[in-house]
Amino acid sequence: MLRFFQSYFPYQYVSLLGLLVLIRLPLLLNSFPLLIPELNWMIVGEQMSQGDLLYRDIWDSVSPLSALVYWGLDTLFGRSPLALHGAATLVSVFQIVYFNYLTNARDVYPDRTFWPGLFYMLFMHMSFDCLTLSPVLMSTSFLLLAFGTLIRQMERRGATDEVFEVGFYIGIATLFYLPSALFILWAALSLLFYTGATFRQYSLSLFGFLFPVASTILFYYLFDSFDDFNRNLLASVFRVRQYSLSDFQSLIASLLIPLGLGVLGFLSLFNSRNRYGNFQQRVQQIMVIWFVAAVLTIGLMPFLAPMAFLSFVPPMAYFSYFYFENVRKAWLAETGFIIAFSLILLLFYQGSLGLIPGAELGRLSSLQVQKSPLPPNIQNQxxxxxxxxxxxxxxxxxxxxxxxxxxxxxxxxxxxxxxxxxxxxxxxxxxxxxxxxxxxxxxxxxxxxxxxxxxxxxxxxxxxxxxxx
Structure with a gap:
């Protein structure tokens, strides 16, 4: 599989996305568990469709742009988990294609290949809950756009006023998922260490970040709901722990292979036979800072589940490339990838379809919607x-x-x-x-x-x- 995707031809996008469809097809043909966060998001969208204002009339900690998306989906499809999964697939396709295009168009790696997109696609299936349209998934799309703008600045001798876009994308990502605000530190450190940004350009980047956030605050202020906005969103990020996930074994199992390959890829750089250019080395360093920023968001997560770690996928996919690139024998690299591919998909299908009867690993039972305590005849109340x-x-x-x-x-x-x-x-x-x-x-x-x-x-x-x- 690695050898097939090692070539760089446009038709490989079809192969990559075809593989994505094949992986998800069994779940489209079989129903899989509805999760409490999914039900929560659908309720938010439903209430907003009835004219309720988020935070004032709906006490929830979901970020405003994510709520707008759920509102739009409810308006079009009603309460539909399939709509969440379909929209999530479209977002996933964008991220996979953009990440693969970006790494090749900017010569982030020594060779042009479809490996980055392949790793990215695989890691997005580390658990079945990653298939839903979570705020983290939507937020990561704009973090990738910020990354694209940032490395475009690094290619030049000095930063330009386009650094405004970096801050703006992170501001939008924050309005989809509030802990993403920590990535402004990633952008600031990257601009400081790896570009010739001036104080004016730093200010532009910060203004780009604050502009969408301030606009949202102004909106709630004008609707006399700033206190509700502050209590239910801004302050809640430090206090709200909405769901208790006791299945830490499933969480660790889901992250083990993607994180392990990413770490091995990073360590392989120290013994690499290849000599990377100055630009490629700087990209490696800003990806390390991305990973650190993602780790910092863990303390602000409203609940712990594999879907909440999707912001880790870009650095894990990025560094995994180096691990397989530096394996000297091609058959060893191919064998290692097939084993990793099989184990990730085994856990993925076990969690969603329960392939192994009685096994709870990957099932995320504490996040699944349980049987209603109300009698079956009580509906639509x-x-x-x-x-x-x-x-x-x-x-x-x-x-x-x-x-x-x-x-x-x-x-x-x-x-x-x-x-x-x-x-x-x-x-x-x-x-x-x-x-x-x-x-x-x-x-x-x-x-x-x-x-x-x-x-x-x-x-x-x-x-x-x-x-x-």
């Missing part, structure tokens, strides 16, 4: 879930803004505060839920603090479930 498990929303709709439990705690876990009680009462009055699922034991206290609500609901035969009279 407006409900409120107090807690992390969003499974009951699968067949029902959200009432009140309290979607994200970590954010809802501001009110629902602070019922000794008069203002919080008033907020909850107002939200219930404006959008009363037909059913309340109380997994955090706050309803009884809420009814004590707001007797006007207590008279509207009664307990049902299902534990912790209240029905509107």
């Amino acid at each position: 407006r409900i409120l879930i107090i807690g992390e498990d969003l499974s009951a929303y699968r067949q029902n709709r959200l009432a009140t803004p309290y979607l994200n439990w970590d954010l809802a705690k501001y009110d629902l876990k602070n019922l000794d505060n008069y203002e919080s009680v008033i907020n909850v009462f107002d939200h219930f009055r404006n959008d009363p839920p037909d059913y309340i699922i109380d997994r955090e034991n706050v309803v009884e206290k809420l009814f004590q603090r707001a007797p006007g609500l207590a008279g509207l609901y009664e307990k049902t035969a299902v534990n912790d479930v209240y029905k509107r009279k």
Whole structure:
């Protein structure tokens, strides 16, 4: 396979994308688990389609441009996991083609080849949850565009005013996935060490980064929702841990081969027989800084799952090339790649289709939507879930803004505060839920603090479930 993709002809794009389709085809023909984040994103899009304003009317920590995409998908397709997967495939195709084109057009490697696109495509299948349209996936597209502009600057003797684009792309990436803001440090260090950027050009890059962010802040300020924006997005990045992923074995297994090949590729540079040009060495160094910036985002991730590590794919794919390039015998390189390819796809299909009965490795069970606690006959109702498990929303709709439990705690876990009680009462009055699922034991206290609500609901035969009279 390595030998086939080593040649550089335009028709190889068809082969590369054909391989992508073949890998994903079994999942298109078989249903695979719906994940809690996917359900969360679809609910956000659905609520925005009804005219709700994100952060003010929907308490969630998803970044604004990602929410706009989910809004658009809901408008076109409704609640459709297939729409998320189809859109994610289009984004993946863009990233694979752009990364392969960029590395060859800019002579990032000594030889022109389709290996970069092949590695990139493979690593995007390290786990089945990477097939969905996550904020990280969309954000990484703009980080790649920033990388393309940055290395274009490095080819010249001095930086130009195009450095504005670098900051602008990172600003857009931030509005898709807030932890991507740390990549402005990557851009700043790269400009400092590897270009002849002046103070004016640094300022342009910073302005490019701040412009889309400031425009978004201004939008919420004009809609009198800046406090909601600050609490539910800006401040939440340090506090919100929306889902608990206890399956660290699956996470480590998914990252082991891509990360291992990337590290081996980086280490092989120290014993490389090839002499890389000054420009290629600088690209290697800024990719190391990219990796460090990606590591820093781990502390800001709202949950830990393989999909959250997609920003690691570009440096892992980039350095993996050097590992296979520096293997002296072609058959050893081919054998090693086939083994890595097979193991990654085995875990990928095991997670999505459960090829090995009883084996939980790769299944990400704690992120899967479980069976609804509500009776099967309760569907298409407006409900409120107090807690992390969003499974009951699968067949029902959200009432009140309290979607994200970590954010809802501001009110629902602070019922000794008069203002919080008033907020909850107002939200219930404006959008009363037909059913309340109380997994955090706050309803009884809420009814004590707001007797006007207590008279509207009664307990049902299902534990912790209240029905509107």
